[in-house]
Amino acid sequence: MSPTPVTLTNTRTVTPEGIHEGWVQVDGGRIAALGSGEPPRGTVHDVAGRWVAPGLVDTHVHGGAGHGFPEADAEGARRTIAYNRSQGVTSMVGGLVAASPEDTLRQVSALADLCDEGELAGIYLEGPFIARQRCGAHDPDLLRDPDTAEFDRWLEAGRGHVRMITVAPELPGALELIRSASSSGVVAAVGHTEATYEETVAAFDAGASVATHLYNAMRPLGHRDPGPIAAALGDDRVAVELILDLVHVHAGAAQVVVDAAGPGRVSLVTDAMNATGLGDGEYTLGGLRVRVSGGEARVVETGSIASSTIVLPQAVRNAVRHLGVSVPDAVRSASSVPAGALGLADLGRVEAGAPADLLVLDEELAAAEVMYRGAFVG
Template sequence: MSSAPPADPAGAPGPTVYRAAVVHTGHISLRPGWVAVVDGAVAAVGEGAPDAAWAAAEHVDLGERTVVPGFVDLHCHGGGGAAFGAGHDAATVVGDARVVAATHRAHGTTTLVASLVTAPLEQLHASVLALAPLVESGELAGVHLEGPWLSPLHRGAHAPALLREPLLDDVDLLLGARPGVVAVVTIAPELPGGLEAVRRIVEHGAVAAIGHTDADAATAVAAVDAGATLATHLFNAMPPVHHRAPGPVLALLEDDRVTVELIADGVHLHPLTLQHAARSAGPRRTALVTDAMAATGVADGEYLLGALVVDVLDGVARVRDDGAIAGSTLTLDHALQGAVAAGVPFEDAVAALTTTPARVLGRTDVGALEPGARADLVVLDEALAVVAVVQGGRSVAVAAPALHQASQA
């Protein structure tokens, strides 16, 4: 796990070694541990004292703190008062996206997927094209289409008039707009043409996620057989578990081919439900996500989520018309704290924020502190609060205490 420092090109910053009481690589904990960073990448990781080869490097002693990989969020709609894809022109979409990314980066999220709520096809198409340069430059990890191919019976905070059946031509339009930009698509597989659409989504190289669905257990399994590998915010926006009709929840939770998203904000899931699901799926199949909307990191008040008016009170977002939960005001540092408080082991919770979501995206360069990976580090104190963030070897601003944080249910 260690090696001698490479020679630095002229003008590049020299190697830096971060030392801490605990370094969790995303796979194992090193006590004490150290991470060597050169040119924005992890060059070496080790336990105990750093190798003598790194004696000349700059050393940053973090004391009793814990270092973990930068967080990876598969499902995020907004933050800092802005939302992905809400602008009417490409420049606004890009500007808003950078506000969202900066808001979550200050809480430790260094790899972020931009989630778009249901909108007219032409607007989704334009948003995908506008966000494409940010994906291709690495500022975003991809686009997530959460809609429009969702069940009207479990629409959550999606405008019912804009929901559609998944026609293959429409799938091709959005996923083919800029190949490789759309990384995840949430779909209700029981809709007419749903299973064919799952196959087409996978053919485009995107992850097919089952969510906002009225599928029974058999249909959920059929969708997994067709190529779906992710469950969008498990339990939410789908039929509840019944002892004679388990629905999609148990089918997805028990299938080793499926990674399940969980929202650890104390609102979407009771702590016992969160603990049970994380234990059942295990750290390799659990991905903690935020499903955050524009109010994240800013004040309560009135916001728009797509076409719907949302009221945020005490950090809880609900659609004004029907009271449906409208995403969250969660950040992944608070998701880590919420998961651990619910009984999820720290090491498992870290994996659910790092290595597991990175694997869902097919990424090996983020989500882990391993030689060759991008140098994304989050420094935590004893209370698991973020005290420092490094992205690509560079320190970034850390958020002040949140204006509001939803209490545990």
């Protein structure tokens, strides 16, 4: 049964074209119309002039609420999804980390089932085709050179739901893998890499179109050795991921990204792990022990920074408060920009015909109310 039609009134709605002040009508799980003046007859829900945003879209997230997507446990994954949904993240791409060939196939197959159900918007493979010296929170013993035959097996197991894969361009076979991914409709991202500027440009020319969590786990920016950071910031074809928890990237460095790429190319992500929503303690990520202290996650054995423990509205809030980004631009960087980067054209947008995934923000830019497919959550 479809949710009862409802019209949200007195809204400041973030749309692809700008800010719409008026009402948003929802019917049959989709946005029916936007307008001004008197709302249509029927159920009315007054949001009292608050911001109404599209449901946020996290395209790089590994878990939350005590579960990690690499565990390939359907019920645990649903808890992660439900927790994020309650916070305003209505669409997620389930992120995997480096694993053995057998485990990766099992994980991809399990997440594909959740995609078939509509619970996940796709599958993201952050490993294993990444550089050992920039492995971050990935087990270096599980990393390997790009292999198109192995990638093809993942595609088969994923049944059309594999959305993105991160590749280090300097590895043998990387450009061939990037071309294969692009021709298969999978977004290739550059990350966890020691690539030079020239090697990174070659990857973008081969079809890569995303930079995985810029700055983190990649060759640093140098004035005579600009590396992947400069290559990504200077290429209008590339969406630039940014983990804006103010732990992974200093606000001053994040400001450089926003100023250089513009909010239309900045894709806010969380890279969140299973500890998100639970607090400090010791957890695991891809088999590695991770300790969370003060919300900061680090690999126990190496001290390397691991995933974040935020949900996406916190990144939006940080962009507004610490970088001076407007609320509409910050919202788009957490909705339509990541959705567009991964070809999820109907997500992250408030317009007639789109799914009725909406987020009402309070004065602190946290989730006051969340609508998913036309029904309020919680």
